Amino acid sequence: DGGITQSPKYLFRKEGQNVTLSCEQNLNHDAMYWYRQDPGQGLRLIYYSQIVNDFQKGDIAEGYSVSREKKESFPLTVTSAQKNPTAFYLCAGGQQGTGELFFGEGSRLTVL
């Protein structure tokens, strides 16, 4: 099986705790992305990385952090500074030239 693998699919955390969502890909994509989705809304970009050891903030980066130590992996940490962390988080990979994105199945985070 190949593609973009996100884990866990469901996650419950208490307020004030940091949470790390995993995203792994075996598609050899240069670029990887993290999006947040809230009910009835489109996808909002949190962070993206076009190359190993480099990443840029998206439109809603506050309260989140990422790393890109390996091409295959782009984990997202939701920190306690994120005021409203309950959401559906989507990781995607893609090649630079096309703009086409391949998404994982998502991770649903609920903060109690």
Next chain:
Amino acid sequence: GQQLNQSPQSMFIQEGEDVSMNCTSSSIFNTWLWYKQDPGEGPVLLIALYKAGELTSNGRLTAQFGITRKDSFLNISASIPSDVGIYFCAGRANTNAGKSTFGDGTTLTVKP
């Protein structure tokens, strides 16, 4: 930042009917993409458009890249129950270094 207006927000149709949805932007895009998202899953790419005026089909789906490069539409012919889901448009400008902007989605319900 760039914004996409996607309409309609939702559609309730009878099986067998045709469907049309569109996206407009205040700025120019060089790539338009259409995705479908099933409940609890990540979006899946349906059609990618790279040239103004381009008309592309994928089975019962047809999408066009507007001549002004500020709009795109997606048509679904002879809808079937498995067409149910959320359809997202996304636009990408070369100046955005790989970032795509997503519309808020059109939720399609097909009644058998």
